[in-house]
Amino acid sequence: MTDYVIPPPPQATLDVAGSSKKFPVRRIWCVGRNYIEHIREMGQDERAPPFFFAKPADAIVPDGGTVPYPSLTKDMHHEVELVVALKSGGINIPVEKANGCIYGYGVGVDLTRRDLQIASRELKRPWEVGKAFDASAPCGPLKPAAEIGHPAKGRITLKVNGQVRQDGDLNQLIWNVPEIISKLSEMVALEAGDIIMTGTPAGVAATVAGDKLECEVEGIGKLTVTIGQPKK
Ligand code: MN
Numbered sequence: 042m043t044d045y046v047i048p049p050p051p052q053a054t055l056d057v058a059g060s061s062k063k064f065p066v067r068r069i070w071c072v073g074r075n076y077i078e079h080i081r082e083m084g085q086d087e088r089a090p091p092f093f094f095a096k097p098a099d100a101i102v103p104d105g106g107t108v109p110y111p112s113l114t115k116d117m118h119h120e121v122e123l124v125v126a127l128k129s130g131g132i133n134i135p136v137e138k139a140n141g142c143i144y145g146y147g148v149g150v151d152l153t154r155r156d157l158q159i160a161s162r163e164l165k166r167p168w169e170v171g172k173a174f175d176a177s178a179p180c181g182p183l184k185p186a187a188e189i190g191h192p193a194k195g196r197i198t199l200k201v202n203g204q205v206r207q208d209g210d211l212n213q214l215i216w217n218v219p220e221i222i223s224k225l226s227e228m229v230a231l232e233a234g235d236i237i238m239t240g241t242p243a244g245v246a247a248t249v250a251g252d253k254l255e256c257e258v259e260g261i262g263k264l265t266v267t268i269g270q271p272k273k
Pocket residue numbers: 071072073120122151238240241
């Protein structure tokens with residue numbers, strides 16, 4: 042047994058629907074722009090290839106959890122996304138082999154400090170301050186692909202305090218899940234435990250302390266989180 046000089050940090054995990062077992066999270070990857078209406082609302086190039094950024098694994102917030110309103114921002118946005126969890130990985134994974142790497146699917150939120158993200162972009166600086174902050178990756182329980190297969194369509198929604206704000210369909214993904222896995226595996230070696238947030242449909246907007254976010258991907262699952270007061 043390794044003798045650590047400090048206690049090792051806890052393993053980040055996701056719940057598995059209908060099971061007491063946990064899915065261990067290694068890395069969180071996110072796809073930048075993957076629904077046409079969201080690209081239009083952000084004023085970006087509709088024909089650009091997919092690009093990726095990361096969040097720390099310990100940014101996960103489970104279903105029913107609270108996200109303390111983060112520091113430094115006045116414009117935190119919600120981005121509801123399909124989450125893909127990998128049971129295996131590799132490099133240069135062919136599109137036709139990508140589904141074989143998938144353990145299951147869930148629904149997550151790519152919380153974004155939009156003001157800081159846009160400021161970084163304009164200064165040509167990295168996006169971490171806007172994307173990779175504490176509690177920035179709420180994620181609901183996974184549904185195993187062994188139970189539900191590999192859904193290519195299904196309504197994806199996010200409500201704030203009961204009002205629908207984002208409403209799309211997985212069939213609107215510009216780059217589908219196998220294409221995302223294949224492309225990402227050209228950039229880094231993927232491994233079991235990696236999860237991928239696959240991009241958000243239109244309707245992103247600010248969320249504030251006290252808001253209840255209810256997310257759902259039809260056939261995959263739900264996620265409810267509350268935005269709380271800032272940490273003191
Ligand atoms: Mn996103």
